[in-house]
Amino acid sequence: xxxxxxxxxxxxxxxxxxxxxxxxxxxxDYEVVISGGPEGTVDFGAGNGSFVDVTAGIxxxxxxKQSLKVxxxxxxxxxxxxxxxxxxxxxxxxxLVKGGDIDWNKxxxxxFYMYGSDSKAKIAFDMKDNGGEILRYAFEDNFTGWKxxxxxxxxxxxxxxxxxxxxxxxxxxxxPIKSYQFEPLPPAxxxxxxxxxxxxxx
Ligand SMILES: [Ca+2]
Ligand SMILES: [Ca+2]
Numbered sequence: 001x002x003x004x005x006x007x008x009x010x011x012x013x014x015x016x017x018x019x020x021x022x023x024x025x026x027x028x029d030y031e032v033v034i035s036g037g038p039e040g041t042v043d044f045g046a047g048n049g050s051f052v053d054v055t056a057g058i059x060x061x062x063x064x065k066q067s068l069k070v071x072x073x074x075x076x077x078x079x080x081x082x083x084x085x086x087x088x089x090x091x092x093x094x095x096l097v098k099g100g101d102i103d104w105n106k107x108x109x110x111x112f113y114m115y116g117s118d119s120k121a122k123i124a125f126d127m128k129d130n131g132g133e134i135l136r137y138a139f140e141d142n143f144t145g146w147k148x149x150x151x152x153x154x155x156x157x158x159x160x161x162x163x164x165x166x167x168x169x170x171x172x173x174x175x176p177i178k179s180y181q182f183e184p185l186p187p188a189x190x191x192x193x194x195x196x197x198x199x200x201x202x
Contacts, residue, residue, distance in 0.1 A: 023106065023201030027095040028084055030056070030068045030195060036090065042068070043083040043090035043181075050078025050186065062113040062146050062195035069193050074121075074186040084197075085128070085179025095197075099176035107199035110180065111150045114194055116143040121188035125151055126159065128178045131168030134159045138185075141192070152202065 057069035135156040
């Protein structure tokens with residue numbers, strides 16, 4: 001009987017491991033030269049009085065040798081964006097995998113690690129879908145150290161404050177996703193680190 005239980009436990013853990021491998025795809029690890037501008041690897045900027053700078057985080061890292069370090073000052077009425085993906089103004093901001101090469105049916109959430117400082121800052125995580133529509137998942141910096149932020153696709157809401165003019169505004173996620181962006185929301189100021197962005201199946 002004991003042997004049977006052991007075999008079952010081993011079999012289940014093996015199945016569990018293979019499920020995990022199937023349901024996880026790392027799309028971004030920030031192990032590149034971090035730069036802005038038209039030839040950059042990160043499409044970032046700020047306006048209306050807000051400020052952002054994006055560099056490689058080398059002291060605070062979750063995986064590999066670098067994280068994405070975001071120094072920011074988000075003022076009322078201002079905006080900030082820190083984007084990675086395809087069809088952005090920064091030519092070299094693409095993920096590790098092309099959106100069109102991903103079988104999106106295999107995943108139901110996008111997740112990343114953030115190094116929090118319990119600043120209570122509200123942060124938006126926006127995705128731009130295949131119709132150019134921007135969908136948002138918002139969360140709060142209410143922890144310290146690294147934490148995985150899981151954003152289930154079903155919890156994304158189309159932004160109602162702004163959409164690109166040419167967006168197909170249907171309120172649904174149209175795959176493949178083209179890009180994502182981090183946006184600290186005003187009023188808030190500080191430094192955030194991000195690392196290891198992946199698609200997962202919960
Ligand atoms: Ca990394
Ligand atoms: Ca859509």
